[in-house]
Amino acid sequence: MARVIGGIGASHAPSMEHVYDAGDDVRRNDEWEPLFGPFSEVSSWLAELRPDRLVVIYNDHMDEFFLNAYPTFALGVADSYPVADEGFGARPFPPLPGDAALGWHIARSLVADEFDPTICQELEVDHGVLSPLPMVDFAEGEGAWRIPIVPLAVNVILHPLPTPRRCWKLGQAVRRAILSYPEDLGVVVVGTGGLSHQLTGPRFGAVTPEWDQEFMRLLAEDPERLCDYTHEDLIKLGGTESVEVVNWLAMRGALGPEATAKVTAYYPHKIMGYGLQSYAVAA
Amino acid sequence: MARVIGGIGASHAPSMEHVYDAGDDVRRNDEWEPLFGPFSEVSSWLAELRPDRLVVIYNDHMDEFFLNAYPTFALGVADSYPVADEGFGARPFPPLPGDAALGWHIARSLVADEFDPTICQELEVDHGVLSPLPMVDFAEGEGAWRIPIVPLAVNVILHPLPTPRRCWKLGQAVRRAILSYPEDLGVVVVGTGGLSHQLTGPRFGAVTPEWDQEFMRLLAEDPERLCDYTHEDLIKLGGTESVEVVNWLAMRGALGPEATAKVTAYYPHKIMGYGLQSYAVAA
Amino acid sequence: MTSSTDELTADYLQRLAAVQPSDLPADLDLFSEDTATRGIRLNKAAYSLKHAEQRELFAADEERWMEQFGLTGEERDLLRRRDWIGLWRGGMTIYVMVKLSGVTGTPLPEIGKQMREAG
């Protein structure tokens, strides 16, 4: 049976892509070392852990899904996920390898657990996946991804949004799906997005470091407390677009009660509260 | 507050469209009177009941949704629903009037109730809506629809399908959404599809009248019993494509415990078990 | 590894099993993981026929129409031969097959006759 062997929470942002694409000189300069340093620590940990699969809980930014039919939860069941063109041409990464069989199993398990996913045989993934993932899973020398993924997109854009509690339960359901998968696979669950940011209106650019750090502390120590927050609470605390942190909450729900935070890094910079957290799970 | 004032279960099929479009001479001939007679009875009842809105629980037949992103539940939040071109040109009906505000309210209520709908600002409806609806809600003289709708599409095509129990609960949740809507509206809930039919493989054309009638009896008298049926049970009893009857079960869940069947009509003909049932709800 | 699967209740495992029909007679099919994966190209092709331009292209130049969907050689042959049973076995759902029945002028009863004879 498959196992959940670790977790990662990570911000996502186009800025992370620009810095990554600029190469090591920029990644490791004074401005970006506080973000990329911790990422390389998590990358080394992941290389040692050698997971067989990543389940990536993220959100799309109207690069794949549009208002004609906006899914609350959308699950990939493909063997390959092309990189979305977000309006500037797609970044030159090869398509991300998927695991359709695991995706279908998760689909069945979610439906059995009374979740109502939109099931995607084709899905282009945007910076919700592509901004953090190369930092931990791309072999630059070989120009190749290492670990097949199953992407799971959460609606954080078009209200009504699935509640933080629903996202936590989604993570718990993803855990059951992994544990009931007959193949012996080690799976790391990734949640991306946030932390604080505000991209519209007069508060444009507002970042709230105290809440961001409190969020990561609660996520590590008392995650169910976060289920009591409404989106209104989250918006007031971290900005309209910060509600993406529900993706971290879903990730945390998939880890089981015994998980412990290892790396916790935070770097508020310009218009983003960048956060990174890794979780070890007792074998 | 809005109220649920009635319910309708009705088969849907392209054949019904061909007969309707051929006009009264064909509708009321010996071959089709057993189907169209009861429909006109339900139509008269509806004209007396004068509902303000119809919530139509149906399924799409790959006329709007495709395998790139197949929703488990998809809810319309538009003020107008064009008629889909199913491959033969769209039937010459005007777009169906919608009620976007009621749709959005149902979306919020479903999300609050931990359903995960795909929210549709644009949606073309196919014969899942368009084959039964003109029989009860189209003013032929004026060439106009009478009652604004909110369409709710259920995945009955791409397994894993939402279970009969989940669909029953969906109906119950739709009921709560209607009851909590602040406007004073009378709403009739419609469920379309089935009954028995088999459109693939060596059993093509098989119809199972005994089960169809038992299904309508159970739906009227003991609907929760139907929640214990699996899709496997339904497929064995009524054929692969008969699982559409979960749309009736969702409709029934929306009516509350006090509903009673009025019209119950059944006509097995050629490759379809055509069923029609209307429900009165105590005021 | 039993520690992790201990978390899975009997109720969950029963529900999980129930969403996946596993005891159907061989002559009853499902549109699910296997079929949907196998049939993706054929379904995409026939689904396109909901657009009038695609129907016109089909009528004008069926080979050029087929070129758009990455079909395998075998899939093209099934389409050329109007091999309804083969298309069904290749994973084409009945719902897009109906659109193909339209552009090819094949009445549904004729498809049904072939299906029944497939045995």
Added chain:
Amino acid sequence: MTSSTDELTADYLQRLAAVQPSDLPADLDLFSEDTATRGIRLNKAAYSLKHAEQRELFAADEERWMEQFGLTGEERDLLRRRDWIGLWRGGMTIYVMVKLSGVTGTPLPEIGKQMREAG
């Protein structure tokens, strides 16, 4: 009518209220029923820019690009003027606005500056 609403539990009503932020400061917006309805044409227009052909059309002939989306005269003016606050108030989400920032060569900080000054 109380008979029907008696069915609604306090727990349900609280959950229903909680999914709809109702006490946000005026300078915090939501993308929800009102915005999504108001903004559908503008969002469709900017969303189209994920396709290279649409970006090329925008660059070649902005007016012709705009004709595709049923935009109102006012919406066209907002686009012509690069009125980012107006577009935001017109219901355009930041996520498609970013695509528009690309084709118009407007850096995000410039959009942010305008947003902050909107007050």
